[in-house]
Amino acid sequence: MPNFKMSxxxxxxIPHHHARLVAEIRRHDELYYTQDAPEITDAEYDALxxxxxxxxxxxxxxxxxxxxxQTVGAAPARGFKKVRHSAPMLSLGNLFTPEDVQDFVDRxxxxxxxxxxxxxxxxxxxKIDGLSCALRYERGHLVQAATRGDGEEGEDITANVMTIAxxxxxxxxxxxxxxxxxxxxxxxxxxxxxxxxxxxxxGKQIFANPRNAAxxxxxxxxxxxxxxxxxxxxxxxxxxxxxxxxxDAMLSTxxxxxxxxxxxxxxxxxxxxxxxxxxxxxxxxxxxxxxxxGVVYKVNDLALQARLGFVSRAPRWAAAHKYPxxxxxxxxxxxDIQVGRTGTLTPVARLAPVNVGGVIVSNVTLHxxxxxxxxxxxxxxxxxxxxxxxxIPQVVEVLHDKRPPDARPYEFPDVCPVCGSxxxxxxxxxARRCTGGLICPAQxxxxxxxxxxxxxxxxxxxxxxxxxxxxxxxxxxxxADIFRLEEKNKNLLNPLQRREGWxxxxxxxxxxxxxxxxxxxxxxxxxxxxxxxxxEATAKRLAAHYGTWDAFKSSxxxxxxxxxxEDIGPSVAGDIIAFFxxxxxxxxxxxxxxxxxxxxxxxxxxxxxxxxxxxxxxxGTLEKMGRAExxxxxxxxxxxxxxxxxxxxxxxxxxxxxxxxxxxxxxxxVRVLSEDAWLExxxx
Ligand code: IVH
Numbered sequence: 099m100p101n102f103k104m105s106x107x108x109x110x111x112i113p114h115h116h117a118r119l120v121a122e123i124r125r126h127d128e129l130y131y132t133q134d135a136p137e138i139t140d141a142e143y144d145a146l147x148x149x150x151x152x153x154x155x156x157x158x159x160x161x162x163x164x165x166x167x168q169t170v171g172a173a174p175a176r177g178f179k180k181v182r183h184s185a186p187m188l189s190l191g192n193l194f195t196p197e198d199v200q201d202f203v204d205r206x207x208x209x210x211x212x213x214x215x216x217x218x219x220x221x222x223x224x225k226i227d228g229l230s231c232a233l234r235y236e237r238g239h240l241v242q243a244a245t246r247g248d249g250e251e252g253e254d255i256t257a258n259v260m261t262i263a264x265x266x267x268x269x270x271x272x273x274x275x276x277x278x279x280x281x282x283x284x285x286x287x288x289x290x291x292x293x294x295x296x297x298x299x300x301g302k303q304i305f306a307n308p309r310n311a312a313x314x315x316x317x318x319x320x321x322x323x324x325x326x327x328x329x330x331x332x333x334x335x336x337x338x339x340x341x342x343x344x345x346d347a348m349l350s351t352x353x354x355x356x357x358x359x360x361x362x363x364x365x366x367x368x369x370x371x372x373x374x375x376x377x378x379x380x381x382x383x384x385x386x387x388x389x390x391x392g393v394v395y396k397v398n399d400l401a402l403q404a405r406l407g408f409v410s411r412a413p414r415w416a417a418a419h420k421y422p423x424x425x426x427x428x429x430x431x432x433x434d435i436q437v438g439r440t441g442t443l444t445p446v447a448r449l450a451p452v453n454v455g456g457v458i459v460s461n462v463t464l465h466x467x468x469x470x471x472x473x474x475x476x477x478x479x480x481x482x483x484x485x486x487x488x489x490i491p492q493v494v495e496v497l498h499d500k501r502p503p504d505a506r507p508y509e510f511p512d513v514c515p516v517c518g519s520x521x522x523x524x525x526x527x528x529a530r531r532c533t534g535g536l537i538c539p540a541q542x543x544x545x546x547x548x549x550x551x552x553x554x555x556x557x558x559x560x561x562x563x564x565x566x567x568x569x570x571x572x573x574x575x576x577x578a579d580i581f582r583l584e585e586k587n588k589n590l591l592n593p594l595q596r597r598e599g600w601x602x603x604x605x606x607x608x609x610x611x612x613x614x615x616x617x618x619x620x621x622x623x624x625x626x627x628x629x630x631x632x633x634e635a636t637a638k639r640l641a642a643h644y645g646t647w648d649a650f651k652s653s654x655x656x657x658x659x660x661x662x663x664e665d666i667g668p669s670v671a672g673d674i675i676a677f678f679x680x681x682x683x684x685x686x687x688x689x690x691x692x693x694x695x696x697x698x699x700x701x702x703x704x705x706x707x708x709x710x711x712x713x714x715x716x717x718g719t720l721e722k723m724g725r726a727e728x729x730x731x732x733x734x735x736x737x738x739x740x741x742x743x744x745x746x747x748x749x750x751x752x753x754x755x756x757x758x759x760x761x762x763x764x765x766x767x768v769r770v771l772s773e774d775a776w777l778e779x780x781x782x
Pocket of ligand 1: 188189190223224225226227228229230231246281282334335360394413416418
């Protein structure tokens with residue numbers, strides 16, 4: 099008999115029932131695919147899946163991206179080998195309006211210190227709505243294919259990619275020994291429709307859109323399933339491009355290797371030409387055989403691309419110009435308040451589930467008190483919801499003529515709905531915050547969730563639900579508790595192993611995942627602390643600046659020191675200092691330090707350069723490059739760029755009209771360089 103444990107509990111809620119069904123199916127997937135040790139027959143397994151499907155059909159709001167109905171087969175993430183990318187796989191900044199395009203181009207010109215009329219050409223091409231893939235060829239043979247993953251590390255999908263027919267498995271003679279090509283795997287719209295018909299006829303899962311179908315097909319542990327799926331590949335770039343001068347020349351080479359390129363492509367020499375291209379492609383959009391969600395502009399000159407480099411996760415030399423959002427109409431069934439990691443009260447509208455451009459939306463943020471009042475969203479209202487690309491869904495309009503007569507304006511609470519503490523709004527702030535601090539379970543749980551999230555400690559198997567359950571059961575109340583979990587579990591006679599849907603193996607996997615994170619990089623650690631306004635990019639900057647945890651900790655008390663770091667202003671510095679001043683945080687940190695080994699930051703930049711480890715201050719007007727480029731160049735060479743001159747400064751680069759900083763440098767005897775002298779050292 100199938101293991102219908104959940105059916106015994108007639109009084110449990112539907113979401114609960116759903117969660118248990120999901121856990122049960124996952125456990126059987128794991129037994130079947132990963133351990134090759136199924137406990138039930140295929141027919142029994144199918145019955146479980148049918149029950150889940152029926153439940154989700156009746157309650158579509160329960161469908162999440164990782165429901166087994168949305169991810170065919172085993173939990174794939176576990177089965178694939180990890181691959182570290184030779185160079186990060188980046189994302190693209192988004193542009194929506196003609197003004198955004200103008201700003202993008204202006205920013206590039208400013209960065210490069212170019213005049214408005216100096217020639218600057220962009221290659222424009224469609225942005226394919228698929229999934230990115232990195233292909234590695236050694237001596238002309240395709241040896242490895244990887245997904246993007248978190249940008250640094252992806253999954254090894256070589257066996258699956260080998261089944262894609264229009265992708266060259268070999269390159270012509272004479273290519274370099276190692277070639278890495280990047281592009282997009284996608285499914286054509288007509289193939290997608292046929293696949294869904296076939297799936298439906300066989301009673302199998304229906305995909306929401308071609309992108310999901312392509313992703314689901316690639317992430318099959320069994321490559322013979324991938325082979326039955328009609329996938330295609332467009333190449334858009336190569337890593338390590340020294341052999342070419344322009345992006346379009348590189349693309350021509352890819353074409354000569356046998357790769358397909360997204361069409362149409364155009365070289366645009368002005369913002370107006372870019373806008374025209376965007377509009378042309380928009381008129382073609384419906385007739386293209388594949389889905390696109392915008393167009394991409396890339397600086398065509400590769401030497402300029404190299405100078406522009408990237409900031410955080412996106413290149414400065416490229417951006418995506420997105421097509422307008424997809425919209426849908428639905429009803430607001432409730433307005434709830436969520437309490438975030440820093441105590442912010444966020445109103446969330448619960449919606450009658452609606453399909454917005456291929457994604458089922460059932461919740462949407464209403465941002466804050468002012469927004470909800472400005473839009474005057476009320477329970478019972480009919481609203482227009484939109485989703486723009488990867489942007490989270492939003493309410494864009496309330497249809498007033500559809501408002502029920504008894505709908506009342508929403509009253510924002512002044513107490514925290516979770517802990518009952520006062521929720522206050524400080525002068526000049528948009529957010530109302532719970533003052534409960536750590537007595538507020540919502541804040542504590544959110545902090546823990548952040549702590550284990552992908553860009554922080556990235557502990558596999560510790561999802562949002564599990565954290566809440568561990569909290570409720572008192573197993574994990576502070577970050578350091580995570581690292582004591584194994585011992586605690588043992589002392590309590592293994593309650594984890596007795597959890598519904600768990601077992602020895604899942605518990606062992608979880609402990610292994612936790613143990614692997616006892617050694618953590620400094621940037622991840624700083625990010626994981628969840629300090630207000632300290633996101634991924636800021637955490638990296640801090641880690642790069644201070645190098646070690648000890649250095650960071652001992653100097654964070656000084657605001658001057660923090661503000662001297664690029665992109666850190668007084669407000670961020672204030673939040674960092676406030677975090678470290680709080681007694682409770684000091685205790686949490688001490689506790690964590692006893693459990694962890696925090697690794698010094700590894701610079702991605704060179705360490706062999708004379709400027710490596712040196713502190714440089716720029717002052718005055720530079721002629722050859724913009725201030726931003728000069729800073730970026732110094733950082734790439736391993737130097738720190740500071741905002742003010744002190745005895746610790748190694749070089750002051752003085753452009754025209756240098757003032758007090760130059761004077762200070764001279765007083766302190768710091769070495770002063772002209773712009774030319776600096777460039778000579780930098781280029782050495
Ligand atoms: S260039 C340096 N070109 O969009 C960044 N990306 O939002 C390299 N994408 O992860 C990307 N079509 O998977 C580029 N013609 C195109 C693209 C494209 C789709 C995807 C790509 C990337 C994502 C960024």
